[in-house]
Amino acid sequence: MKSYITVAKEHRIEYIVEKSRFIATAIPCETEEEAQAGIARINKEFWDATHNCTAYALGPGQEQQRSSDNGEPSGTAGKPMLEVLKKTGITNTLIVVTRYFGGIKLGAGGLIRAYSHSAAEVIHDAPKTLYAPRQIVALTIDYSYYGAIERFLQEQGYHYESEFAEQVRLLIYVDPADINTLATTMTNLTNGQQTWEPLEEKMVALPYND
Known part of the structure; x- marks a missing residue:
């Protein structure tokens, strides 16, 4: 048996950069089905968002990993979010970062920083088990x-x-x-x-x- 850490309950933070709203939600999940259900629920809640980007890791050793840029330039959203999970070792956790575009383009580097920061903050603030x-x-x-x-x-x-x-x-x-x-x-x-x-x-x- 291997020890692991997960978020204890759903947690949410909001981050604003250049008038774009980034709403990060961390959700505990143990299976692919639970992760997909969490994504569907957030998509329904923020149906009018510009993007709902996702990343999740499952299993004691993060054996299952998935991410999605959801329309953002490739590699600027889901992958940086997944890197946060990998770096912290947090598993059985889904992160969804919702973006409402504020009219100012951030560029690839700005997007990576914004999505990474949002994911890191929600993981840091969330209660853990x-x-x-x-x-x-x-x-x-x-x-x-x-x-x-x-x-x-x-x-x-x-x-x-x-x-x-x-x-x-x-x-x-x-x-x-x-x-x-x-x-x-x-x-x-x-x-x-x-x-x-x-x-x-x-x-x-x-x-x-x-």
Whole structure:
């Protein structure tokens, strides 16, 4: 499993250069169908725009990449937008930059800068989610150890869930690289009075800050 970052929810910014309006929308999507549906929706919303240029990357390693200049000179819109996604590593994300022509031609260089800037700004401003592999571990302990264990997990930023019965059972989401270190720490905090059971590994959504 490979970690990746995507936009957490749809986000939009507006940028004006030489009286042309550039409206950039970033949309999370996981499939080609979702990306195409997002493009169709933006085309419908901004039906009177001069251009609706697009770029998207899909898959943990950006295995699928597509872009469109939508009538702008070749290579001046979709490709620069896609380069922003490639440079940032953001995936499972669609960017649509809508342009309303303001009457002043920008030239090829100006268009590349405008579309790149719009894409970069919407990606920078959008809230993001990190999807990372986590090993779920079941830790069973006596109630007397729960306070110390909970404090440690909170201080270290672990995500966990607690179940209370005759003993406390915690489901801890652990970076696979940290499994052995955490197991040793749990043994030390409980004087060995614990049960440690590795369960499944899965991708988990985590908050991400640039």
